[in-house]
Amino acid sequence: MSHAHQPGSEHCRELLARLSDYIDGELAAEFCEQIELHLADCPPCAAFLSSLERTVAWLGDLSEESLSNDLREDLERCLAGIRSQQRN
Amino acid sequence: MRSHESSPSTDEMLLESLRRGETGAFERLAERYSDRIFGFGLKMCGEREDALDVLQDTLLQAFRSIDKIEHAAALRSWLFRVASNACLMKRRKGKYEPARELSLEELAPRNAEEARIEIPDPSTLPDAGVERAEIRRRLREAIQQLPQHYRVVLVLRDLEQMSSKQVGDVLDLPESTVKMRLHRARLMLRKQLAQYYSRESDAV
Missing domain, CATH: 1.10.1740.10 (RNA polymerase sigma factor, region 2, helix turn helix motif)
Incomplete structure (x- = not known):
């Protein structure tokens, strides 16, 4: 199977549709192999995958952010209000 | 807690x-x-x-x-x-926002140069650094700009760290729809971060 192509070709568009499944490890082995063959031959797609992987990594970074002290105070105030509603 | x-x-x-x-x-x-x-x-x-x-x-x-x-x-x-x-x-209550699915063509890089824009690896930046804080701020803003049917999937999957199956259970959606919306949401966020880094490199 030849992978010679121009950037933006049909091969690239097919790969684009599957990249999140690839990153999440949810793609069948045969498709992973096709993607890896394509990436070896297509630097723009390899760079695009890397930037998408890093976007997902930044989302992971954001998910670890804890509540700031003033947000926590707001949260505690809200919970105190709900508790008093529960008692009444 | x-x-x-x-x-x-x-x-x-x-x-x-x-x-x-x-x-x-x-x-x-x-x-x-x-x-x-x-x-x-x-x-x-x-x-x-x-x-x-x-x-x-x-x-x-x-x-x-x-x-x-x-x-x-x-x-x-x-x-x-x-x-x-x-x-x-x-x-x-906000502005009218169509719930249509975006095509991948709308989110794909237009050329090789756009595909090659580098986004830094978060693990290489200092925890309390200015750049990390700035990327987090831009990402939060970009998440707010996502159409809400994409935003809810992305927040549950990538920020609440649920599986696609769990997100489907929460939103009563097939897993295939969750994955399709997640992918488009990530592509939109990637585009926002890439635009930021493209402007940064132009400014240097």
Whole structure:
């Protein structure tokens, strides 16, 4: 199977549709192999995958952010209000 | 206080206490889930007042409707379903936003140069650095700009770290739709970050 192509070709568009499944490890082995063959031959797609992987990594970074002290105070105030509603 | 995974046995005991109307059961529900629901509301709505309303609506509805939850394994999904609906109601007051699915062509890089824009690896930046804070701020803004049917999937999957199956359970969507929307949401965020770094490199 030849992978010679121009950037933006049909091969690239097919790969684009599957990249999140690839990153999440949810793609069948045969498709992973096709993607890896394509990436070896297509630097723009390899760079695009890397930037998408890093976007997902930044989302992971954001998910670890804890509540700031003033947000926590707001949260505690809200919970105190709900508790008093529960008692009444 | 923040628990990433719901422990079945603890949720089971909690659900049982809520059903019996035991003293302190509501406190335990709030202690167990309020951080996550408030955090979810903040990421979805972007405003602390809205996130507090979402938390209050969710906890009170849980307390009132606890009998609708059939088993403990469904408690977390049920809470996030209520919270998601509350967030979507908040945002419905905003501008008209079509719920159409975007085509991949709209989100694909237009040329090789656009595909090659580099985004830094978060693990290489200092924890308390200016760049990390700036990327987080831009990402939060970009999440707020996502269409809401994409935003809710992305927040549950990538920020609340649920599986696609769990997100499907919360939103009552097939897993294939969850994955399709997640991918488009990520592509939109990648585009925003790439635009930022493209401008940064032009400015140098």
